[in-house]
Amino acid sequence: MKDTVIQLLEAAIAALQAEGVLPQDQAFKLNVDSTRDKAHGDFATNIALVTAKAAGKPPRQLADLLIEKLPESSAVAKVEIAGPGFINFFMSDASSFDIVNTVRSAADGFGLNNSGAGESVQIEFVSANPTGPLHVGHGRGAAIGDCLARLLEANGYKVTREFYYNDAGAQIDNLALSVQARIKGISPDDDLWPKDGYRGDYIQDAANAYLEKATVTADDREVTAKGDADDLAAIKDFAVAYLRREQDLDLKAFGVKFDVYFLESSLYNEGKVEKTVEALNANGFTYEKDNALWLKTTEFGDDKDRVMRKSDGGYTYFLPDVAYHLDKWQRGFSTVINEQGADHHSTVTRVRAGLQALKAGIPEGWPDYVLHQMVLVTRSGQEVKLSKRAGSYVTLRDLIDEVGRDATRFFLAARRVDSQLTFDIDLARSQTNENPVYYIQYAHARICSVLRKLQELGVDINAADFGSDLSGLALDEEREIANQLARYPELIANAARQREPHHLTHYLRELAGLFHTYYNAHKVLIDDTAVRDSRVALYLAVKQVLVNGLDLIGVSAPEEM
RNA sequence: GCGCCCGUAGCUCAGCUGGAUAGAGCAAUGGCCUUCUAAGCCAUGGGUCGCAGGUUCGAGUCCUGCCGGGCGCGCCA
Incomplete structure (x- = not known):
């Protein structure tokens, strides 16, 4: 409907350009907005205000000329000039309500577009190291990342969801030592407890499973425990698998699936870290100092150089990060989005600097980042900080168990x-209109x-032409709903382009x-079945958009509550 | 000290690439269930958009400075 208005205005502008009223060598940015106030019609444009200077005429006079040149259209009921020179469009009822048929015939496909044209996009999110259960912060990343992925798919992109994790390194050694200590019956408060060991109860669970020679299966691996308390390598292997499975369960409970689990260790095993170092050396962006190898990230906007070896x-961690992103680029993803907590924002400049130093033809500013800020959890107005399982933070699973998947997402x-x-x-748990999740699901x-x-009345709403006659719609409430439905496709496009799922x-x-x-x-x-069926058609369209929209957030649409 | 983010109603937050008298929910007050689910609806009050300048036809939105809060500033990830 908005497109119609845009087309009409473009025609009018072209006509004025042909007459020399508007300069011909200039493209005008046409801005058509849905109005906030019904008194301003359905759509408004500021084009006369924007072009007034170029035309050398007062905005309102220019608006007059534009309106004269607007082609006839049955979709437009009335056009007015308002305020300093806005042009307001009042759409005809037939045109406004046509969206109902559009929604119903497009069904699950309503709101989708193909602007992505099948382009491959990768979105990396969560990427938690396998050293503990996922916490609320990861949950926010999972909710945002997955919603963004769904939005991009809705815009015609082919999306790869990727989870990267460190399965080697100091943190993992620390994990193995912690589990080993528990296997040997050492508690966090004993003197023999490893320095900076992981203290949560889940470490004890992993230790028990190891002693029972359990087999654990995660999305990306399966390991059977040896049960040998002195085999640290075996313990490490098992502990990683055990915690990967824990995280998988967290993600499953949350309804999030990944296409690729990428291991940091693979970068070493396949020589990609070494190759990256060599390339950086060859390009002359490195130097030795204090027995360490540094990268001159300052040449690419960083505030200090960084140690890579x-x-x-x-x-x-920084060097494998660069190698990892080079790998992403070489896999052919021209668009890569990294969803992370904002506490890691300093890596953004660093990774991009490393990639530029590779001189691999990677554009500046690649990849994209979506950084989310911290999450604070409250109950009864008090901050909640602890989880029994994890010890020092609130886990995602705690939250899902307590408030449910839909509300959490x-x-x-x-x-x-x-x-x-x-x-x-408390709000997420409440079953009243103060809780937006239930409010929407209730609709x-x-x-x-x-x-x-209706079905009890014997009406077949699935009949081919049921509700196709919309002449029973005429109420203001119905018009407002129709306008809201019409906004949906634009919302899907904007939310994906701006990477803002909250819309x-x-x-x-x-x-x-x-x-x-x-x-x-x-x-x-x-009793008036004609009006009734038109209204039901509107209901069906609302239902469809609720379903489509909730699906993009990963929230269910229950038929009864 | 430096960098990034935030500051909008008592509370939690929207405000789309600058547009018309700044919106929603909750909370407050007063109404609506022999009627399709009251997990709902209606009405009323509530604001110097942190402060001060600047850009322009027009600024919550853009620029600068300041104040307040969060995060980061490792040869950790």
Whole structure:
């Protein structure tokens, strides 16, 4: 519908350019907005204000000329000039309500577009090291990353979801020592407990499983425990698998799946770390100092150079990171999005600097980053800091167990990524209108309830032409709902392009609100079957968009509540 | 000290590439269930958009400075 307005305006602009009123050698950025105030019609454009200077005419006069040149269209009922020179478009009812048929015929496909044209995009998220269960911060990353992936798919991209983790290195040694200590019956408060060991109860669980010679299966590996308390390598191998499985269970409970699990160790095993060092050396961006090898990241905007090989010969995490991203590039992903906690934001400059230093033809500013801010969990107004299982933080599983998957996903995706998020457990658990998840789901359930009643009346809503006649729609509430439905495709495009999944949750809250208002004000199961069927058609369209939108967040649409 | 992010109603937050009198929910107050699910709806009040400048036809939105909060500033990840 908005496209119609844009086309009309483009024609009018072209006409004025042909007459020399507007300069011909200049492209004008056409801005058409949905109006906030109904008094301003359905759509408004500021084009007359923007082009007034170039035309050398007052905005309102220019608006007049533009309106004269607008082609006739049955979609537009009225056009007005308002304020300093806005042009307001009032759409005809037939045109406004046509969206209902559009939604119903597109069904699950409504809102999708193919702007991605099948381009491969990789999104890396969560990427937690296998040293403990996932915490709320990972949960926020999972909710955002997966929602973003779904949004990109909705825009026609081919998305690879990737999880990278460190399965070697100091943290993993630390994990192995912690599990070994537990195997030997040493507790965190004993003198023999390893320095900086992991103290959570899950370490004891892993130790028990090891002693029982358990077999654990994770998405990317399967390991059977040896049971030998002195074989540290075997313990390490088992502990990693054990915690990978724990994280898999967390992710499964959350409804998130990955296509690729990428191991840091593979970069070493396949010589990719070495090759990266060689390339950086060859390009002259490295130097030795204090027995360490440094990369001149300052030449690419960093505030200090970074150590890539430590004086003990080992590499810092930074170098494998560069090798990993080179690998992503070589796999052909021209668009890569890294979703991470903002506490790691300093890696952004560093990794990009390393990639530039490789001179591998990687564009500056590649890859993209989506950094989410911290999550604070509250209960009864008090900050919750501890988990029994993990000891020092709130786990994702705790949250899912307590408030449910739907509410957890919704809440963690509902805020702008760059503002801190307060997760209010009481709110997420509450079953009232203060909880947006239930509010939206309830709208869907209400619609389903009405449809069941219709079926009892013997009405076949699946009949080919059921509700195709929309002449029964005429109410303001119906118009508002139709306009909201019409906004959905643009929302899907914007949310993906801007990498801002939270728009979806707000949109759905608004749509549900409009529906509840309508539902309470006007009955749908009335004797006038013509009007009734038109209204049911609108219900079906709302239901469809709720389903489509909730699916993009990974939240269910229950038929009964 | 330096870098990144945030500061909008009592609370939690929206505000789309600058656009018309700044929005929603909760909380507060007062209403609505023999009627399709009250997990809902309606009405009312509530704001110097942290502060001060600047850019322009127009600034919550862009620029600069300051104040306040978070995160980072490792040969950890």
